[in-house]
Amino acid sequence: MRALIQRVTSAQVHVDGELVGDCGAGVLILICAMQGDTDDLPAKLAAKIGKLRIFKDEEGRMNRSLSDIGGQALVVSQFTLAADTSRGNRPGFSQAAPPAEGERLYEAFAAEMAQIVPTQTGRFGADMAVSLTNDGPVTIWMDTDA
Structure with a gap:
């Protein structure tokens, strides 16, 4: 699985103008199976993200985890994280899991995150509008193959 984690003060995801998920201080996780x-x-992956020390302590150092701060998570599926840009100008996405498999793993990941911190999600396969206030900015790339 591949994840892009952004430390946020807030994040929201809308589908067709309707708010379907949001979070306060915590992380926006863009995820791709x-x-x-x-x-x-x-x-x-959820356990690793829950323990990732990317939040400031009282000395201003990144020394606290999402769990430590009582943060929240917004999990949004994003198959474009599988983009292969090695040839030509049009990315290929053949490294992404097939849609049914991707949705199953995405749902499993969101359920695992929800056991760690309050978690909301986007809508798998939908055309989503995601907005966020990146805190820091702090953005971390994680790949389970790495």
């Missing part, structure tokens, strides 16, 4: 991802990866 990749070809060959296994059922154990959503739990491993």
